[in-house]
Amino acid sequence: MTHEIYIYIAVMSAVTLAIRILPITLIRREIKNVTLRSFLYYVPYVTLAVMTFPAILHATQSEISGALALIVGILAAWFGASIFRAAVLCCVVVFVSEIFLIPTP
Amino acid sequence: MTKENRLALSEGVRDGIPIGLAYFVVSFTLGIIARQVGMTPFEGFLMSLLNNASAGEYAALSVMILDAPYLELVVLTFIANARYILMSAVLSQKFSPDTPFYHRIFVGFDVTDEIFGISVARAGKLNPFYNYGAMLVALPGWSIGTALGIFAGNILPPSVLSALSVALYGMFLAIIIPPSHKDKVVGVAVIAGFVLSYLASIFFSEISGGTRIIFLTILIAGLAAVIHPINDEENK
Numbered sequence: 001m002t003h004e005i006y007i008y009i010a011v012m013s014a015v016t017l018a019i020r021i022l023p024i025t026l027i028r029r030e031i032k033n034v035t036l037r038s039f040l041y042y043v044p045y046v047t048l049a050v051m052t053f054p055a056i057l058h059a060t061q062s063e064i065s066g067a068l069a070l071i072v073g074i075l076a077a078w079f080g081a082s083i084f085r086a087a088v089l090c091c092v093v094v095f096v097s098e099i100f101l102i103p104t105p
Numbered sequence: 106m107t108k109e110n111r112l113a114l115s116e117g118v119r120d121g122i123p124i125g126l127a128y129f130v131v132s133f134t135l136g137i138i139a140r141q142v143g144m145t146p147f148e149g150f151l152m153s154l155l156n157n158a159s160a161g162e163y164a165a166l167s168v169m170i171l172d173a174p175y176l177e178l179v180v181l182t183f184i185a186n187a188r189y190i191l192m193s194a195v196l197s198q199k200f201s202p203d204t205p206f207y208h209r210i211f212v213g214f215d216v217t218d219e220i221f222g223i224s225v226a227r228a229g230k231l232n233p234f235y236n237y238g239a240m241l242v243a244l245p246g247w248s249i250g251t252a253l254g255i256f257a258g259n260i261l262p263p264s265v266l267s268a269l270s271v272a273l274y275g276m277f278l279a280i281i282i283p284p285s286h287k288d289k290v291v292g293v294a295v296i297a298g299f300v301l302s303y304l305a306s307i308f309f310s311e312i313s314g315g316t317r318i319i320f321l322t323i324l325i326a327g328l329a330a331v332i333h334p335i336n337d338e339e340n341k
Contacts, residue, residue: 003172005148011175012165013155015182016189021213023193025206031198038330040198043191044225045284045291046325048218048277049298050318051160054306059270061263069271070278077282083219083275084123087130090275095268102264 065097110234117238123276124219124239125246130272132247135162136254137266142169146252153251154244157217159273160318161186162251187319192221199224199231208233215240222280290333297325 031037057066069090076086106114132153139149156162164185168177193216200209212233220239224231261269285292298321305317312320 003169003175005142005144005169007175008165008169008178009148009152009155011178012152012161012182015179016156016158016161016186017214019183019186019189020193020216021210023190024197024200024213024216025209027194027197034334035330037198038334039326040191040195041335042291042294042326042329043188043195043322044218044221045281046294046298046329047188047191047318047322048222048281049295050302050321050325051218052274052277052281053299054303056271056274059267059274061267065267066271069274073271073275073278074282076275077279078286080283081279082123083223083279084126086279087123087127087272087275090271090278091130091268094271095264098264098267 060094061098062101064101065094068097069093106234110232113232113234114238114241117235117240118242119238120223120235121220121239121242124223125242127219127272127276128243128246129250130269131159132250133254133258134266134270135159135166136251136256137258138163138166138170139251140255140258142166144255146255149255150248150252154248157215157244157247158186158189159218164313181313184313184316184319188218188322189216191322192216192218195225196221196231201230204231204233212236215244217243219243219276219280290329294325294329298322301325 031040053070056070057063060066060069072093073086073090076089081089135153136146136149139152144152152162152165156165161182164181165178168181193213196212196216197209212231215236220236220243223239224236227235281291281295285295301321301324302317305312305321309317
């Protein structure tokens, strides 16, 4: 390893913090443009959707358990599960389904 | 501290607890990767305290393990975290003009998907103390989880790690599905996100996950904004 881990951490932290702090501090006035406001309104939902799928299929040992977690997570959230409940439920689904899906060595 | 701020702080802690717990679980798996890079628990703690970013830290670790040049780390961290530019811009609009400037810096420090999610979901202007309450739980959850993952990651069996790895996505679903239920346009945008992300991962597999996220977010949210601009009265 020729690169220093502390410099790596300093570099990535500087980039992350600039990304987070500059817009919130520099944009001081209310954005009046309706299209821009609408864009900012839709952004978080779309981003999280894109981040979730298909990544959830590759996060687990089997694509089937990932898919089951996705379906159960969507149903749970649809019926009003909290963030924590949905997270725990998805973990349980993967754990239980993989007992059957993954042959034990 | 005023009574109102104290209340916001305690509500932030309350809503932050599930996030902190989920962060703990997710960052534990992050710590396992950080261990492969050769990080000590303290280095992992520091990285996670300052970054508090799942995709960003995963991406960074994946190039650190290859001993990548610093510039590559800059570009990759920027791409993996670029969505926070948009979220930070959204939050800039929720501040009351009376809120002192320094609060913007501290709230900005911890704009994560989940803290952003719960703070935009609150009605009215943003009270920074609500965010501080959530950060009080989320930041230790994330950074201590990473340190423990480095320390003890190799003791968990693969079946448990596999189960833990979907905690993050369960959390994301709980944020995006209820609004899709209420607002049809959000629902269509979310489905479009799923479908296009899947297609892009097959047909443009050489494009990194971070780039795909930014490109598709701008495309889909942009189209939604043009086709169906929000009516401010509806969304208040």
